[in-house]
């Protein structure tokens with residue numbers, strides 16, 4: 661499964677670029693093209709969400725796994741419950757490698773990342789380094805509240821909802837939209853001619 665990560669990351673990055681371009685076309689398109697553009701936009705956005713979910717679901721870590729990867733040669737970051745391997749990004753990070761190493765050593769880089777106020781292009785860039793997520797992630801400020809959790813900034817807990825109890829409507833939506841797009845491009849356009 662792990663070998664599909666780079667491919668999914670590339671797909672997500674390309675989809676995000678196309679999404680941005682479609683957003684721009686949407687604003688300047690004539691009314692007749694709006695339906696076509698809306699459909700393409702919806703399908704692409706849904707595909708992006710699904711790919712990101714798959715990437716995060718494929719590999720699960722515990723919060724303590726991140727503490728094993730805090731060096732220059734092997735550096736992971738935990739941000740919003742997702743795990744990023746930024747080893748190859750250390751040299752290129754505009755904020756320098758030291759801040760990334762410190763954030764990695766802290767166990768949870770979420771607050772440090774948010775405090776800087778990164779741009780949306782930084783967030784897009786992150787997807788290229790995503791390697792999984794922490795099962796039952798609890799944000800640092802949430803984990804610190806109860807006294808029993810005060811000794812650590814990050815804790816791993818069991819998910820409150822069992823995986824079987826949640827219905828995910830996204831795949832169904834994608835199928836419906838794909839059929840609508842197919843119908844529009846084949847049957848509907850032929851009728852117009």
Ligand code: HEM
Nearest residue numbers: 744746754755759763769772773776777778779782785786
């Ligand atoms: C995968 C994770 C990260 C990525 C992809 C990333 C990417 C970037 C990028 C692209 C910038 C340029 C400014 C912008 O576009 O926002 C930046 C700036 C910066 N980043 Fe990160 N960053 C990451 C994690 C972190 C973390 C955990 C910290 C911890 C403190 C951090 C600290 C900074 C700082 C201090 C700057 C410089 C801000 C400035 O000079 O205005 N970054 N980062």
